[in-house]
Amino acid sequence: MDLHGGTIQAQSSGPGEGATFTVEFPDPIVAPQGMLTVDVNQPEDRTLFTPRRILLVEDHEPTLSVLTRLLTHAGHEVIPAQSVAAARAAAEENRFDILVSDLGLPDGTGWELMASLRVRYPNLPAVALSGYGMDEDQQRTREAGFATHLVKPVDFDQLRQALQRLNTVG
Numbered sequence: 001m002d003l004h005g006g007t008i009q010a011q012s013s014g015p016g017e018g019a020t021f022t023v024e025f026p027d028p029i030v031a032p033q034g035m036l037t038v039d040v041n042q043p044e045d046r047t048l049f050t051p052r053r054i055l056l057v058e059d060h061e062p063t064l065s066v067l068t069r070l071l072t073h074a075g076h077e078v079i080p081a082q083s084v085a086a087a088r089a090a091a092e093e094n095r096f097d098i099l100v101s102d103l104g105l106p107d108g109t110g111w112e113l114m115a116s117l118r119v120r121y122p123n124l125p126a127v128a129l130s131g132y133g134m135d136e137d138q139q140r141t142r143e144a145g146f147a148t149h150l151v152k153p154v155d156f157d158q159l160r161q162a163l164q165r166l167n168t169v170g
Helices: 061-073 084-093 110-120 135-144 156-169
Strands: 007-011 020-024 053-057 077-081 098-102 126-130 148-151
Touching: 053 061, 053 084, 061 077, 061 156, 077 084, 084 110, 098 110, 098 156, 110 126, 110 135, 126 135, 126 156, 135 148, 148 156
Parallel strands: 053 077, 053 098, 098 126, 126 148
Antiparallel strands: 007 020
């Protein structure tokens, strides 16, 4: 906190009464370009929630790490992969319910990955994460079989809602 010039305060009415923590920073903190954002003030709506095994494919290590933690914290089991080859290997070794994949990967594309996974998982629910957001990109994503196309930086609430929609269908 000292490095950011912020403060942390804690308040409680006593044992068993819970606690309130206040974190303050003097200036807004902006996430670096390409990082995802999450609104921690949003309450979790678990009325339609079903925990799923998610194959998460993302080559940007910090984004993969944060998404893995957030999805795990939300109740999902996450199988992380950083390339098309790693995702295919994970799919051979594990069963999963949903694919969440970056489109631009070091050894191919999410579209190619989706096409190869469709052989084993013909009705695979999937969410594309991409820096590509043009109409043609979104059309190609739909044609490849992705249910949703989210443009980076990823808003975790949008991803959570997309997964929730897939939970009600799948």
